[in-house]
């Protein structure tokens with residue numbers, strides 16, 4: 001298939017500009033400036049190639065200074081019409097990002113633009129076909145995430161590419177992060193690009209989630225019942241919602257390591273000295289027993305212990321006090337074998353995605369972080385070992401795993417990112433087939449190095465300057481992206497940029513929550529499922545007559 | 546003093562590459578300001594009338610007043626029939642294009658119209674054909690004649706009457722003028738306001 005001339009709306013011609021600033025496009029008088037939008041995609045037809053770029057600024061210009069002081073009488077339609085098409089006009093700033101060369105562009109795809117189009121090259125809005133050439137059509141690895149503003153075209157993410165790096169979903173509260181994340185999880189499932197392990201703090205991904213509009217929406221377990229396992233820390237909670245979890249997860253005191261306490265330091269309000277004492281305790285009692293034994297210490301024994309360990313007694317009592325809170329967690333037991341970790345791994349190995357619901361512990365960040373960190377550490381260790389054992393034999397390698405965490409800045413802050421498993425995973429990329437999907441409303445709290453390692457960022461509206469800086473830092477066209485970012489709609493719109501899209505794109509995120517949307521994702525209603533089974537049976541046994 | 550049809554109105558009496566002066570056949574019989582005229586000759590030139598003057602035939606003598614005893618201005622001329630021969634009306638036109646075998650060209654003719662070339666007023670079809678392209682404004686707007694705004698507005702008033710779609714014509718002309726008179730939209734605006742029917 002050859003790539004024809006673009007059929008998008010004609011906008012005007014290039015009249016100047018530069019590679020670094022972007023090119024200036026004189027908007028044609030037939031194109032109302034009101035219908036232009038920041039972030040829209042355009043194509044510029046050069047002599048031998050087509051440039052693909054983004055509108056990064058829209059300006060009102062004039063060729064006659066006097067009309068600024070003395071605006072013409074625009075109540076007269078003749079004068080209004082003439083001035084709008086001559087002395088007063090609009091300019092677009094377009095950042096050329098990609099060059100598409102030759103008529104086989106459909107096959108070759110785009111390459112980064114290294115120059116600008118010539119003077120007076122015609123500029124058009126990108127057509128559906130242009131968008132498809134750039135983003136790829138929906139297929140076994142390209143997953144539809146949304147539509148460009150004012151367009152019906154489907155923009156796809158290359159999910160196989162996506163899961164090879166850690167990625168981020170950002171946006172302030174209520175902008176659609178959870179919905180977008182659920183869509184991505186469903187996509188990874190639908191395309192079998194990886195297996196997911198979701199630390200589902202709010203219990204909104206597994207069985208069902210809430211929506212401000214329609215009340216309830218289906219979680220991925222409902223969409224793909226046989227391919228998702230729901231693990232729960234809180235059986236009552238699950239039962240109350242009419243869900244029976246596939247597995248009830250328990251955590252043993254023996255599984256808590258001093259590193260977990262380090263991660264929770266800020267949360268628990270511990271001084272560095274107190275957190276360090278955990279390491280001394282682990283040395284003193286041994287890893288398997290230190291929490292349990294320490295919790296049993298009381299009264300005067302504390303002073304002795306402090307002296308033995310050579311740590312400050314006050315610090316030690318604070319630590320004791322904070323760790324005692326763990327007693328309230330009914331998912332904690334004296335001892336747990338690594339059975340629950342093994343169970344998760346068994347699910348994952350069979351290609352079954354795991355969602356861990358926290359139930360009533362969802363308001364307890366310490367519980368969330370403790371469990372997520374502890375499980376991830378163990379699972380990551382297993383992955384590292386198995387990957388090394390496979391010694392490059394792809395068939396023996398563990399399946400690519402994507403771990404989803406919310407409130408990611410707590411795990412990946414500057415202070416802790418260098419020590420936590422999450423920090424390691426973010427930095428080592430796909431080396432061990434494990435990557436993260438971080439979901440956060442305060443990306444400025446995440447370590448810069450981790451941010452810079454994120455492959456693809458899907459960013460909903462952010463209005464805090466520092467958060468905007470944090471997500472755009474180090475990206476080509478950061479300044480332009482910033483202005484696009486702060487103008488997103490407050491819901492269901494996202495700027496997507498990075499590794500798995502060839503060019504930053506503002507999307508209206510695809511709808512989630514309607515029957516139609518479930519069907520698009522591969523969900524079969526019970527009746528359809530029956531019909532499907534009958535069809536399958538017919539295929540197998542020959543049709544009935 | 547209305548002019549009828551494709552009237553011959555005078556002859557060229559002074560000529561240069563950019564404009565010509567014609568003497569009107571009849572006293573006060575010159576075309577109106579802004580009218581489109583065409584000369585005869587091997588290379589017919591189109592001009593826009595930008596100045597009309599009436600004076601005595603002897604430039605060294607000024608006419609003397611004669612109407613003190615008359616009831617009206619017309620009576621002055623009736624009582625002095627010789628005046629028709631002692632006074633003359635001349636009009637100046639700026640060249641805005643020329644006719645060639647291939648059609649109308651909106652640039653200067655290779656040679657100016659000869660002395661005694663006949664001068665016709667263009668109306669109806671000829672006027673509408675000539676002004677069909679807004680290029681017809683190019684030489685006029687760049688001519689540097691006195692009272693440019695007035696002349697352009699008057700020309701457009703004539704032309705717009707001959708056009709099938711006056712609004713579109715004026716809008717097109719306005720855009721062209723904005724390009725021809727850059728940085729001065731006020732002038733364009735005032736021309737358009739005066740040209741609108």
Ligand SMILES: Nc1ncnc2c1ncn2[C@@H]1O[C@H](COP(=O)(O)OP(=O)(O)OP(=O)(O)O)[C@@H](O)[C@H]1O
Nearest residue numbers: 173174175176177178179211212213492510511512
């Ligand atoms: N893709 C979508 N399809 C349908 N509705 C959506 C979509 N995205 C967002 N919404 C609407 O916006 C609301 C807020 O979205 P969501 O709960 O995902 O926000 P959030 O960013 O996760 O907020 P919080 O920070 O509070 O967790 C949803 O309840 C839903 O009504």
Ligand SMILES: [Mg+2]
Nearest residue numbers: 174177178179
């Ligand atoms: Mg959310």
